[in-house]
Amino acid sequence: WMEVHLQPLVCFLRRLLDMIQSRDTGDIFSEPVDLSEVPDYSDVVTQPMDISTMRTKLENFQYSNLDAFEKDFNLMINNCMAYNSRDTIFYRAAVKMRDQGGALIRQARRDLEANG
Numbered sequence: 001w002m003e004v005h006l007q008p009l010v011c012f013l014r015r016l017l018d019m020i021q022s023r024d025t026g027d028i029f030s031e032p033v034d035l036s037e038v039p040d041y042s043d044v045v046t047q048p049m050d051i052s053t054m055r056t057k058l059e060n061f062q063y064s065n066l067d068a069f070e071k072d073f074n075l076m077i078n079n080c081m082a083y084n085s086r087d088t089i090f091y092r093a094a095v096k097m098r099d100q101g102g103a104l105i106r107q108a109r110r111d112l113e114a115n116g
């Protein structure tokens, strides 16, 4: 039952995540932060999130609506802005992704409203 009813949402979110990923030109959000490369990351970030994890969650029907998807997107952005200081490439990439990805999510919500 869930697969049938959530499959359209899965397709919709898959396309949205593809568009969000295309904005990650530095490819810094695509995979989990490597904790062996960034040993103190877990001191600051208690719930890591990245695009590949969001993709796995959506394929496993773990997002029942756009709000749940947006919650993980915001977690990913906020983690980056918490760990990296303002004058870093990472922080500035998070600001850009917050703005550009946020606009894509806002348009997606309008599309869902229109299509029901």
Ligand SMILES: CCOC(=O)c1ccc2c(c1)NC(=O)[C@@H](C)N2
Pocket (backbone or CB within 6 Å): 028, 029, 033, 034, 037, 038, 079, 080, 083, 084, 090
């Ligand atoms: C090979 C080492 O990679 C990194 O240090 C690194 C690689 C990717 C990262 C990151 C760090 N920090 C971040 O906040 C998230 C957004 N992305």
